[in-house]
Amino acid sequence: MNAQEHGKKLIAEARNIYHRDVKNAVDYPKVHDVGPTFVQQVRKKKPAVLSDESLRRVEAISLQLSQIRTLSFYFEHGYSKEEAETASAEAEFVLAEIQKLLDE
Numbered sequence: 025m026n027a028q029e030h031g032k033k034l035i036a037e038a039r040n041i042y043h044r045d046v047k048n049a050v051d052y053p054k055v056h057d058v059g060p061t062f063v064q065q066v067r068k069k070k071p072a073v074l075s076d077e078s079l080r081r082v083e084a085i086s087l088q089l090s091q092i093r094t095l096s097f098y099f100e101h102g103y104s105k106e107e108a109e110t111a112s113a114e115a116e117f118v119l120a121e122i123q124k125l126l127d128e
Contacts, residue, residue, distance in 0.1 A: 056093065059086025066125065073128045078121050085114040 025033070063079045074082075089111060092103070103111070 057087050057090035059083040073125055082118055
């Protein structure tokens with residue numbers, strides 16, 4: 025598959041997701057921190073999979089990264105090497121927790 029075909033496939037997939045979400049009245053959050061929405065949905069749909077401690081940590085990580093990301097987006101804050109390494113480790117934790125949900 026060449027780059028153009030791959031691009032068309034991605035656009036078609038995005039359209040399908042958009043139409044599915046419009047049909048199901050999905051209301052995406054208007055804020056950059058999706059942690060509270062994620063935690064709310066996990067507690068609602070798969071409450072026994074992740075511990076409250078893990079969910080609190082995911083929510084705290086999401087808030088912290090969204091605040092830094094917002095500042096970085098507007099060039100008001102740059103990442104130091106230490107901040108980047110911490111963010112990477114925290115993202116790995118979140119991905120591991122999400123994998124638990126997917127494996128359930």
